[in-house]
Amino acid sequence: MRSESGTLGATAVSPAAVAHHEHRDDIGSKTGMWLFLFTELLLFGGLFIVYAVYRHKYGTEFHEAAHELNKVMGVTNTFVLLTSSLTMVLSVGALQRARVAESLRWLGATFGLACCFLVIKFFEWSAKHHHGIWPGGEHLHAMPPGEGMFFNLYFMMTGLHGIHVLIGMGVMGSIAARIRSGHVSASRYAALEFTGLYWHLVDLVWIFLLPLFYLTN
């Protein structure tokens, strides 16, 4: 609860005056950003509920099906994403300290790691696709219901996650341009900070996907 009352009540602000006084509310923006992150969490949350229910129903089939996934690729990708989270916070830290070039370098590294993640994901998916395992595919369709469910969940959840990685990369690109042009800087770095928050969320989701799919045997 707030007890002190502000001083603005005493000073009349005319519309014209407001127009010239640009006002920022960074805590407000951050509140909005976190609320957005909650919606993302709950979006994946729905899929986690589906996963939990079918894991409960088809425990053995899930274990069987998980053998088909490439654990090495899954773990490698985890390392890639965790490292990209590190480079992301370092980029924010560098910009806070007004080291623009360094910040851009770390951001570039994050972007590169995201690419790396997607490339590995691509090989993984195409290997599955090669064996006829993809949503609507012949082989997947012929599997026992529980195993089919596992792979459909795998594609839905990693697919939705992959889309988030792509979006994150797009945002990083535009932020890099805005850092270069000086619109995002040491005195106004919130945009980069929020990109970071989003990116860590993508990482956070993946941290849960790893044991749910790759380490389920």
Place this chain on the structure above:
Amino acid sequence: MAESKTGPAWTGNYLQDYGSRRGLMAWLTTTDHKRIGLMYAAAMFTFFAVAVLLGLLIRLELMNPGMQYVTPRVYNSLFTLHGVIMIFLFIVPGIPAIFGNIMLPLQLGADDVSFPKLNLASWYVYIAGAILALMSLFVGGGVPDTGWTFYAPYALRSGSNVSLAVFAAFVLGFSSIMTGMNFITTIHRLRAPGMGFFRMPLFCWGLYATSWIQVIATPVVGITLLLVIMERSLGIGFFDPARGGDPVLYQHLFWIYSHPVVYVMILPAMGVISEILPTFAGRTVFGYKAIALSSMAIAIVGYMVWGHHMFTVGMSDTARRVFSILTFLVAIPTGIKVFNWMATLYKGSIRIEPPLLWAVGFIFLFSIGGLTGLVNGALSTDIHVHDTAFVVGHFHYTMFGGAGVGLFAAMHYWWPKVFGRMYNRKRAIWAWGLFMVGFNLLYFPMLVMGIMGMPRRYADYLPQFHTPHLIATIGSWVMVSGIIVMLWNLIRAIRHGAPAPANPWEGTTLEWQTTSPPPQLNFAVPPSVTTGPYDHTALRAAAAKEAR
């Protein structure tokens, strides 16, 4: 947003154009929360009119047994459309999108919401969703016929255009989320100096609780609807028993959102009632904290009761018991509100004006809705009335008698503020009377025939249900004539009404401290707050001074 409000020392009100753009363009590009609210109103009442018409057609077909005017397939599409439009396009955005947008910043003493551009974007997303919903009527396999609930596996098998309708609902969800995010941030950040959380008007509390539900619950239905689309296009089988999926899981996911969302519809309406009663009783509200916190309690407990929609689907008996007891818990904070409202009238100095009549009408109709809900909460009785006309009656008593009437009450309360004009009082009271009579004629027979065993979503029925159906159909005509008189009276007032003073009802919240209609930046002098929201002392002193 500040740029669009330039203009050297502008003194007009927000309804007049300002800046470089004029006319329609000025509206379509505005970030003014009041204009956005009115844009929502225009779009939503268009859809409301369509859905009312569909409802009239449903009632007409059901007036007599046998099929008279439409085929069963068309009938099924009629109730699906009626539900989809009323729920997703009218009553979910409902009060928050119109009066939340217009009144929240005014009541907080702010000059706009936290994210004005996002606010405009959410209107466009709403329109995009609406266009998609309309497209689903004309392209592809025909008008959806699944009911607004899109239950699997019927929704997976139906040859009609389910995917597009589902996608429309998905898109509309984003609009809802954006509005919710905006309101939460606004409430946290933009309250006037001196306005702590517990000095906030109760309408803002209602919106705060609502916004949290929108933000937390909507994504769940978003992903569920996406899965339905994936299921229809790729056959992923999550809800298809033929592929090992579980149709009950769809219902769980659907109601995890769709039960809390009935509180999205009702909480802002309860907020409106909590504004109107103290104003027309001329006294402070009874039990401010109880009303405010019961909104939060309803929002939280509301998350835990979705299973009562599923008492006959074959859930485990344990789950049925758990959800039954939780359902009864949600009745308690609702009761607290009603009792506090009644106590607010006690020893007041009451003026009977149209907004108060609508508020009292709300309490009456919503009480019937809430009390019939107890029958649905108790296990053995719900088994009998589940999926019958009783549920339809109960639902309309809560949602239309509650959320809808709450919206009408808000319109009569804030119309003078929004448009700066008074409507005809006598005509407004007539419209209210017609509506109340018609409403009960329409929906009470549904309760009766539901108990008799009339299932819902029936295009045709057995002869024993004829009398209640006939009464309900006649009631629908009376009720709609009430709505028409009401809307005509209000719309006429925009041009022909007498100019409204800044505070026609002697209200105490901040929106009454600015002019009617308000200027673009809401307040010539930004207000600060030193008392609770319903403190009538200053108004009484002023009146006494005038009397002397």
Place this chain on the structure above:
Amino acid sequence: MQDSHTTGAHAHPAPHGGGHGGDHAAHAPVATGTFVLVWVALLVLTLVTVAASTWFPGKVGIGVAMVVTPIKAALILMWFMHLKYEAMVFRTMFLSAIGILALVMGLTFFDYSFL
């Protein structure tokens, strides 16, 4: 509510949406070393999970994953996402959102566990 950061001074006029950084939200940058330490912890914890699932497949492996994964999530949330340095209100909001999700998932299992 415990929204101590909301002060009257912010209440007027409206701020802009989106990303401007600035003095209001600023806190001293966290030392790079801290982040590197968190990162190392995350890698190690991942290896622990993988090792557990490889050498002790079944209950132990899953149990380890169920304990370690939330810890990793907490590390990311508290340090990388700065929740540790933010106002109480952010942590409260986050816990509420996660709490609701957990609650909903738990209630769903009143059906599936007792079928």
Place this chain on the structure above:
Amino acid sequence: MTGASSYSAMVDKTFWMILGSSVIMLVGITATMILFMVKYRRSRHPVASDIEGSATLETLWTVLPTVLVMVMFYYGWAGFKVMRETPKGAIPITVQARMWSWSFKYENGKQTTDLYVPVGRPVAVNLESADVIHSFFVPAFRVKEDCMPGRKNHAWFQAEREGVYDLMCAEYCGDKHSAMLAKVVAVPADTFDVWLERGGGRPTGEKLLKIKGCVACHSSDGTKLVGPSYKGLFGKKERVMTNGVEREITVDEEYIRRSLLQPKADVVVGYQPQMPEMGNQLDEEDIQLIIDYIKRQ
């Protein structure tokens, strides 16, 4: 509407208890509001008194409703408990629901389209669905439970009085949802035993089509319903869609069998792929009987 099952009185008691307290509350709330609005209207009571609240009252109207709703919960639960505990020795009947008809299968293989039950003996219904969700609803017995594909739902009841009662589908299931009706015929127990013995054995092809609800969508007189008519069907050339490709086939035994088991394989042009797969409802002998019947049309 009077109940006719062993537990209907119990359900009704709960119902009247809830309804009674609801009416008392509604009348109380409404009367109080009207009283206040008359008594404290401005002309009679010009100066309002600000009463901020009362901890006593808040507690009172929190605790009392809590007690009241918990009593309601208890009664609802108690009645429900009875409804869920099938008595030993109940007569098992399998209810098969499909778009848009009912059939009932007794232990001895007898199948009917109306549900015959003995008065005074418990009946356990196993609820099955061939396609989408349906709901088994007999208002007079206060019983309702969904026929949920993929779940084995069950319910039980015991008819207390002789009579013919309505059975309806309560879960929306498509075009003819409101026509998915049947009767429950409650007869004296000894009559039921005689009736059950008499009708054992395999139904004819024509009867099968009726029992399995085929006639809801396929006529025998050439009328075009949801699906093609049986009249003159055998040996006819039809254009069908196979995997999205249109081709012409001749209706022979093989085609009829495929239509029953994999109805979506070849869908006759001009019709929707709505037919359920009948494999779990018909055995090979049933299929042969149906083919023979169609040949004769």
